[in-house]
Amino acid sequence: MLVSRCAQPEPISIGSWFSSWPGMENAAHWFAEPRRCGPLEEVLATMKAKKAMKFAAKCLDRLEEATTDAYSESEQAGGFFAMIEENLSLPFTTQVLGLAVTVARVDITSRDQIVALCVHGKSTQAIPILDLPRPDPPPEGAEWIAAYRRWCGN
Template structure:
């Protein structure tokens, strides 16, 4: 579940993340960097009934900002906005909420 954060706080996070970014691509890359720096990994969650360990965040062509998920021998990228968060969410999850608001 996503953390319940007031809109004004999300707007502050968006402004902080995108301060020096001038177009949409730079802003997305800035959010990727902020998530890499602030989302506490690793953490475990469940994706389609399978327990996975989120080990990081990446920004890749075609996927956009994605969580790096590992389950057993398998590794898969899952869009950060599609990732179900555990309860309680990991530290830094407010940045995912800010990214969701930014992407509208």
């Protein structure tokens, strides 16, 4: 068996290979090693902090919008109810005490408490929207519930 021993070519970097082409002198940066942002935990923590700041800003905007021209707590709760009723995508499903329930509509009690009317089979139960577990993924308009929670101090 004859083994040919050829001279091995010298390794060449991609950047220098491209720079040998006319007009491609600055192409080396396309193939440079990617920059590292830091340890993954730090990057994720920064991303979470930015997301939390955006969420807080959105909540503050929602708080202001719902309570505009409302002078008493009753009027403010009514403003939140109107915004939740108008913007929350219904029906949606969530878990209550391990059972899948459908939130059919929202209502406000005589004590200005916003409740979700939950249906399971033939049973219907009004559950305070502050006590309702957050569904995953949240329905469209759920940011109004988050703003209401913040307004209530939850």
